[in-house]
Amino acid sequence: MQVPAENVVGAVGGGLKIALQTLTYGRIGIAASGVGMAQATFDHSVERLKPRQAFGKAIAQFQHWQFKLAERATEIENARNLYMKAALRMDAGEAFPEPEAAMAKWYATNLAAEFARDGVQIFGGYGFMSELAADGSHYRVEEIYRDCKIAEIYEGTNEIQKLVIARSIFGKDITG
Ligand SMILES: Cc1cc2nc3c(=O)[nH]c(=O)nc-3n(C[C@H](O)[C@H](O)[C@H](O)COP(=O)(O)OP(=O)(O)OC[C@H]3O[C@@H](n4cnc5c(N)ncnc54)[C@H](O)[C@@H]3O)c2cc1C
Numbered sequence: 001m002q003v004p005a006e007n008v009v010g011a012v013g014g015g016l017k018i019a020l021q022t023l024t025y026g027r028i029g030i031a032a033s034g035v036g037m038a039q040a041t042f043d044h045s046v047e048r049l050k051p052r053q054a055f056g057k058a059i060a061q062f063q064h065w066q067f068k069l070a071e072r073a074t075e076i077e078n079a080r081n082l083y084m085k086a087a088l089r090m091d092a093g094e095a096f097p098e099p100e101a102a103m104a105k106w107y108a109t110n111l112a113a114e115f116a117r118d119g120v121q122i123f124g125g126y127g128f129m130s131e132l133a134a135d136g137s138h139y140r141v142e143e144i145y146r147d148c149k150i151a152e153i154y155e156g157t158n159e160i161q162k163l164v165i166a167r168s169i170f171g172k173d174i175t176g
Pocket of ligand 1: 150153154155156157158159160
């Protein structure tokens with residue numbers, strides 16, 4: 001089937017570049033979703049750690065969780081800044097805002113997945129439950145733990161993001 005000239009997207013012969021550019025842009029969106037999942041885990045965790053008591057005090061009073069949440073708050077801030085930087089470069093019209101897009105994608109989605117694991121742990125046995133009552137209610141960390149994994153896989157797996165970053169360090173002649 002022939003495509004009419006007015007329906008051709010971009011320059012003839014330049015299709016691969018356009019397809020790859022779309023992937024780069026998509027990575028920024030997936031990075032944002034990683035930040036969203038990490039932030040949601042953070043918010044739910046804080047809500048739980050303050051009122052829940054163990055050994056006669058709030059779990060938030062144990063330094064282990066104070067330090068853990070302090071680390072995650074810093075990491076979320078880093079992840080947000082990274083994807084915003086890539087998005088600003090995209091909005092400025094840069095065709096390939098790399099390596100920030102790749103950095104943002106792997107860092108934010110890796111953070112979401114690592115933190116989701118902690119999130120379930122923070123909720124203890126309830127964190128693991130996908131149904132707490134007949135109405136199907138449950139704590140959201142269980143959902144995030146399940147859903148976060150795909151973000152490490154699609155729009156280029158996180159191993160491929162590292163390859164993109166490595167290419168910007170060593171050059172294509174070395175990395176391939
Ligand atoms: C829900 C969902 C939605 C999707 N949506 C889309 C979509 O809209 N558009 C689209 O085009 N695709 C989509 N995909 C496909 C997705 O991009 C691929 O699943 C992904 O790129 C991984 O490819 P693969 O599944 O073939 O895994 P494989 O290529 O078999 O890779 C398996 C593992 O090997 C690793 N690996 C491969 N090569 C290397 C290497 N050189 N060095 C180190 N590790 C390596 C990978 O990182 C991965 O961890 C979707 C997938 C899912 C599950």
